[in-house]
Amino acid sequence: MDANKKWLSIPKEFRTKLKNNVFCAHCANVATIESFTIEDHSAGIVLTGKCQKCGNGVARVVEIE
Numbered sequence: 181m182d183a184n185k186k187w188l189s190i191p192k193e194f195r196t197k198l199k200n201n202v203f204c205a206h207c208a209n210v211a212t213i214e215s216f217t218i219e220d221h222s223a224g225i226v227l228t229g230k231c232q233k234c235g236n237g238v239a240r241v242v243e244i245e
């Protein structure tokens with residue numbers, strides 16, 4: 181299964197929660213990720229994009245069994 185399919189296999193509500201719960205080091209707070217790409221990761225997938233607030237690069241690993 182490719183990374184994008186893994187992401188889409190997650191229920192939509194949970195995906196929204198994940199997108200809205202990404203730590204931004206620049207804001208030093210929880211942020212929303214935007215313009216992200218999805219890639220494979222050893223633990224599942226990783227979202228790599230930008231903080232919606234400040235544009236700083238952020239990433240979020242999503243563990244998938």
Ligand SMILES: [Zn+2]
Nearest residue numbers: 204207231234
């Ligand atoms: Zn930020």
